[in-house]
Amino acid sequence: MAVLTLGACLAAQAWWIPLIVFGLMAALTVWAGRTPWLLYGRLLLVPVAFLLLGLPAVALSVSTGPVPDGRWFEIFGLYVGATQAGLGMARDILVRMLGAVSCLYFLALSTPLPDLLGLLRRCRVPALFLEILMLVYRFVFVLLDTALEMRRAQTLRLGYTGLGTSYRAWGGLLANLLLRAYQRAGGLYTALTLRGYDGNLRVLETPRRMYPGNVVLAALLGGSLLLLAVTV
Known part of the structure; x- marks a missing residue:
């Protein structure tokens, strides 16, 4: 399931699909996997902090003149600001990262x-x-x-x-x-x-019992998200 949902994050064109993946994977990891939510939150702080340091470089632009579709302020003759395209790219990177990291944590915290x-x-x-x-x-x-x-x-x-x-x-x-x-x-x-x-x-x-219902449900959820990602 982690592989299918990770594929959905990478293939999605709509920004809200990785958010669905993040919510689903986080809920399964904390609820079904019985991972303490405080521990899960601390684990998320590391990649989120790393990403937040780099997102301003994506969202902000530097130009010699103002661009009509953004908000700009002048510093030493240069215009620094954000455009709709830059903000959209930063948003896409953020939600894809959250979705992909949640898939990784789902696999790492549930599978020895x-x-x-x-x-x-x-x-x-x-x-x-x-x-x-x-x-x-x-x-x-x-x-x-x-x-x-x-x-x-x-x-x-x-x-x-x-x-x-x-x-x-x-x-x-x-x-x-x-x-x-x-x-x-x-x-x-x-x-x-x-x-x-x-x-x-x-x-x-360690021998583990596989429940067919869980396998089918995981395949349906992961496959549905992947199909939604490639069609929307």
């Missing part, structure tokens, strides 16, 4: 990685791709755990008591983070080798 790898393996995805996916997933958490441990150690040594000490602590963390994470990743690879790693990562899949 071993189950996803098992599905991809049954779909004849190359083993090399699955291995890279698994290792990247693991090493992302190695990097995150290393950063949290270093920050906790700095906090215990009063590294964030003032503005100056905070800057020095952040500088030290950033300067040593990749080196420490690389060392931990090397230790992880050594542990895999000692346990007989031969290039194939085998994970245990």
Whole structure:
């Protein structure tokens, strides 16, 4: 279902279709997936904050003269303002991002990685791709755990008591983070080798019961949104 709704977001010409996808995916993730809505909101803050930093560059235009279909103000001989086309493009980017991110979170928060790898393996995805996916997933958490441990150690040594000490602590963390994470990743690879790693990562899949009604409902919802996106 996440793939179908993501396709609907990418194929939609009407700006309101990604909003429907966002509402549906968010409701399913929070209600059916039982994800705390506060956690879901915090997860959304990261991509939304990143996008809001770039949207003004899309919505605003700089010109040597005012354009009739927008509102402009003059700065040092240049006219800065927004046109209907720029605002429409910014709106489309925002709603597409919300819809696409909600599809990603629906998949990530409801499907364990071993189950996803098992599905991809049954779909004849190359083993090399699955291995890279698994290792990247693991090493992302190695990097995150290393950063949290270093920050906790700095906090215990009063590294964030003032503005100056905070800057020095952040500088030290950033300067040593990749080196420490690389060392931990090397230790992880050594542990895999000692346990007989031969290039194939085998994970245990948890048997799960599939309900035909849920499968049909998900296919109908996703297919309907995709059909609506390509026809409207």
